[in-house]
Amino acid sequence: MTIDPSSIPNFGGQPQPQSAGQAGPVVPDQDLVKQLLDQMELKYVIDDEGDLAAPWEEFRTYFMFRGEKEQQVFSVRTFYDRPLDVEERTRILEKIDDWNRRTLWPKVYTHLHEDEEGGASVRLIGEAQMLIGMGVALDHFVSSTVSWVQASMEFDNWFATEMGLKPSEDGQEGAGPDEA
Template sequence: MGFMAWVRRARTTVAGGGAGGRPLPGLLGGPARTPPDQGLPPDVPTPLSRARLTAWFEEHGYTYFVDSDGDVGGLWRGRLFYFFCFGQRGEILQVRGQWHREFAIERLTEVLEVCNTWNADRLWPKTYARVRDDGMVHVTCEVATDLEHGVTDEQLGQLLHCGLSTATVFFDQLDELYPDPASEAP
């Protein structure tokens, strides 16, 4: 059976209330529930949405917030992360993290070298430095994935974990290269 035939079959099964009329399992094997407006079992790729992101955070007990623009964010190990749905239909997932400290502009060249070395050696995350209006340098990581054809709950969880964990590895490297002077005894 081809993939599209399988999807049609799955939709028919869901429309009938699931196998044997029982409720279908919810996101990531959690309590019995169906994703909002989806009506499909969790192993069928469905469109990305902010609601699915927040459901994943709730499922895993993560604290998150939704800002005034409707963007989802949270703190992981003291670092700010945002989870964006970009694209015409919100089909591109981007996990973007920012290191919790900043650099003086005089260190821009060496910070760019650290980012470029990382980017040359690894696929994820993309790292870069930005100079803000106040002249301070901020370091950011991004992992972006085009999910035009949908994403299963398991795949979504894997992508979120990858975005968070790979950025954390890079930020930990920055912590080692540039120790926080306030954390050391005088």
Template structure:
């Protein structure tokens, strides 16, 4: 099964919640973990796996999105996308100009380059939040889903911005769709 990036839940601006009346107290706070992220990926119907380092990843054609907990107490949660499209060192200035534009105009993911020893330049996108003291579960779910959608959208944006986008078939089959069957 393949997934259209637009089918990933987009929670947008938070809706007005009724104000607590007395005994209800503040919203529930949890310390997220890999099991919660796994449940979210299942709910979003995204194909996913666990890599050799124990991180969750969701593969798309042309890139992978990782869901990682870091720190001694797993207090930092990061959604990091590794984009497979190689860029030459000669085109790095143009690439950096595009990435600067993205970083100025969007909140996430923040994107940057990594130049390998062989001169191949790759793009990485990243969003992070500190979760060690706890976070509202609804906020965590919304941010994780939005960061995933933004990672998918960035790949299409960059391809279009650099003139690398592939044509869409007349039957509406977009060649930039990723796989989304569950493991």
């Protein structure tokens, strides 16, 4: 199975012609996701567990297949690498609750990340899932996956703006205007 480039949603505002699509449902696999990422011109790697990951500067998006044949789930999970202050967890939760109420995906949650020195920070994880075990329409799979990737990027920008995060003088993001 191949992906018709015209079936990839265009987020630039200009509608693209719709393809006729493939007849009947398909069960997506890693090769299909690789083909889609290639057509989106996104770099990807395969991690030690065999999952596809597309790395960005501030986050990594994984494309995973889990579960048994008829109950298989395709998951797009984004790990945001920006360490956040544990003391800010209440404010962080308020912001991501707002995002989760107003958007369909990714649904975002927190993770307490402990480092080697015994310190801790809050990290964010975004996730969207699709049941694929019985097959899905190829156009639906493509448009959903592309939308999820786009929304993961939009969340990162939205969250940085909402939290007042900005690049510091050394190019690293800081906690806001009070950080010198």
